[in-house]
Amino acid sequence: MHKVSLLLGWVWVLGCSSSTEAALDTGSDDGAVETLVESGAEETIAETGTPDAVDTGGPTDAGDPKKDVAAFAKAFAEATCAKLSECCSDADVGTYFRAYQAAPYTLPAGKVPSAAECVATLTTQLGVLHGKWLPSIERGRMAFDAKKGAACVAAIGKASCGTDLSTALLDPKCSDVRATEVFTKTAKVGTPCQDIGDTTFNGECDPTQGYCDGPPSKVTDRKCVAWRKPGEECSAVPLWWFCDTRNGSSCDGSSPSKPGTCSRLGKKLALGAACGQDTGPIDECDVGTYCDDATKKCTVTKADGEACHWNYECKSAWPYSCAPFDPVGAGGKCGSKSFCSGKAGK
Secondary structure: OOHHHHHHOOOOOOOOOOHHHHHOOHHHHHHHHHHHHHOOHHHHHHHHOOOOOOOOOOEOOOOOHHHHHHHHHHHHHHHHHHHHHHHOOHHHHHHHHHHHHOOOOOOOOOOOOOOOOHHHHHHHHHHHHHHHHHHHHHHOOEEEEHHHHHHHHHHHHHOOOOHHHHHHHOOHHHHOOOOOOOEEEOEOOOOEEOOOOOOOOOOOEOOOOEEEOOOOOOOOOEEEEEOEOOOOEEEOOOOOEOEOHHHOOOEEOOEOOEOEEEOOOOOEEOOOOEOOOOOOOOOEEOOOEEEOOOOOEEEEOEOOOOEEOOHHHEOOOOOOOOEOOOOOOOOEEOOOOOOOOOOOOO
16 A cells, blocks of 8 residues: 555645646636526535536536536535535644645645635636546546536535544545546547646546556547556556556566566455565555554554554544554554544534
């Protein structure tokens, strides 16, 4: 498990381009937002999880994707900021917005928006990413699922302070660049694709099938190709042959002068098995266990109250279960419910 992701308890592999302006065109986007507000869609989100201005019955393939996506971003920002204001300390708000200080987002390092700035700031940052995806939606190589977007907004709006809210706020299906189900990459193997500047090398290709072959380019069509299979040659540069790392295969033995070979796919490891290898297939400890840094063996996850350094060590399934966060010091304890757990006096 990658500790960069676990540092924040979620995965936002979060460079800005002219596409940002496309996503934040105040003429058309403001119109979409006004429609969302005037139609009472925000209330609809809270009650049914289906905003009138956004729900098109599934992936957007008609109408105006730009307005639909802008309406989703605005609704997501409003629901999120309302809960941040209600439940989160200033430190927790700062932790939440830290994700938007890394590429492809553009929030300045250390910037924590005030309550009054929150909606505008979050809407703008979502627009940075969505601006990279909108041209692909318009080309038919990505899809926007308004119903799933509405469900994400509704989950945040209905969440109670504490673990319920942290789980909704940081749900990778709603907000993770690679795992989101609100926006999906749909270009099939053999069809044209482009790089979209979102820090992934999949481009517009369906990641369950393959990747966008060749050096990154934001203007030239390349082609979606299938992941290299175990035993086949692989090399990041200059050949751009990628193994299916999503399933644990890794490129072994490659160098700048020669390709390597894709390892077998990863597998689940039993309790007590050796783990944490740096080369070869990326095997993961089975459910209910984790790879202990000290012993390099799969170990039973820890109960609430036990000492920990990382969330993945804990049986507790919510973000920031291991707190306080102190990976190189004494560490914390599993089962913390302190993140966005409410404000004193409320």
